[in-house]
Amino acid sequence: MRSSKWMGLLAALGFAVGTAVSAGAQTVKDFPNRPVKLVVPFSPGGSVDLTARSIESKLAELLKVPVLVENKPGAAAVLGTQAVVTAPPDGYTLLVGSTSMSIRPHLKPPPPYDPAKDLLPITLAAKVPHVLLVPPSLNVKSVADLSNLYKTKKTPIMYGDVGQGSLHYLAGDLFKAGSGIDITHVSYKGTSNVVADLLGGHVQLGSVELSVAGPYMASGQLVAIGLSVPTRHPEWPNLPTIAEQGVADYDISSWFGFFAPARTPPEIIDLLNREMVKALSDPGVKATYAKAGLTPVGTSVAEFRKQLEKEHVKWGAAVKISNPQ
Structure with missing residues (x-):
């Protein structure tokens, strides 16, 4: 009696395991449906x-x-x-x-x-490489221009990013460390929000992917002060890198x-x-x-x-x- 109960339990367990394995295999076989x-x-x-x-x-x-x-x-x-x-x-x-x-x-x-x-x-x-962008109203076209502005006004540059832990945030801190230009972080939910406030002049600087920045650079709505990788981009050969402007080893992509x-x-x-x-x-x-x-x-x-x-x-x-x- 006890033996038949165990046999029944084992059979049920074997059926359940077999069904689960079969279902799993079927799920993989049918993916995606x-x-x-x-x-x-x-x-x-x-x-x-x-x-x-x-x-x-x-x-x-x-x-x-x-x-x-x-x-x-x-x-x-x-x-x-x-x-x-x-x-x-x-x-x-x-x-x-x-x-x-x-x-x-x-x-x-x-x-x-x-x-x-x-x-x-x-x-x-x-x-994709990043570029450092500023609004045209800032009248800045290079790292040297931005440095002169900072030294004249003696107030941190308002820097837009997409939150602590993002590459954009880290790009700002590494630029600050390499250039000596102090920044104040202003965090947003996404790059598009940073770009919107750069366009509106609510922030003065942002590290933005070239894929997003390109149209604004081409139209003159925003100004790139430098490319954030070691070598110039073939589509933007006249845009100097941040590194060649004196911020050694600056490499953000x-x-x-x-x-x-x-x-x-x-x-x-x-x-x-x-x-x-x-x-x-x-x-x-x-x-x-x-x-x-x-x-x-x-x-x-x-x-x-x-x-x-x-x-x-x-x-x-x-x-x-x-x-x-």
Whole structure:
């Protein structure tokens, strides 16, 4: 009697486990069969948003399901990132991450998640250099001009960023350390908000991705005082770098990539990587990225993971120099 009960329990347990395994395999086999969401942890209009929206249509075509972009800004990308970290690990909720993910873990308090443990890299999508922008009303066209203005007025420059822990915030502190120009941080939910207040003259300086800044520079609505990477950009050959203007080793560029929640099945990660790399190599997507000032990449999962390890070390050292409070 007791033996038959145990046999019944074991049979039921075996059936349950088998069903769960079968359901899991079926889920992977059928993926995707409903819309895939790309969470952008910043407001619309910035480079992270452009990275997602430029690939959205082609990726939907390749996956054969709708791909939706959802903006979830706040707390220097923590809110949107946390939403993906806590999402079901089924491949249907993905993060469009950026350089801030390599910076936040080095700050105090750290974010409520560990990007290296709580997220899985899919592919590095794009890179873009930053420029330092000022409003035309400031009558400043170079680092030397800005330095002279600061020395004359003897008040800190109002600097717009997207929150402590963001690359934009760190870019300001590194510029301050290298130039001797004091700044006061004014934080916003996204790059588009920084640009709006630069246009309105409410802040005097901001580090903005070239992909966002380009149209404003071309129209003369905003003035770039320098490119934030070591070498000049082929599309803007007359724009000097910040480093060549005396701020040694100033190097600020953003990367953007796609991530899934930890424990997402490797088969789903591989499928997403394969289709995203195809999308990034599509001539139409490449042209859209180029027009926006973004350089498309498209790496393997392993290559992206290695890049993230290097970025973690690089920005950890930069945080020690900046020492943001």
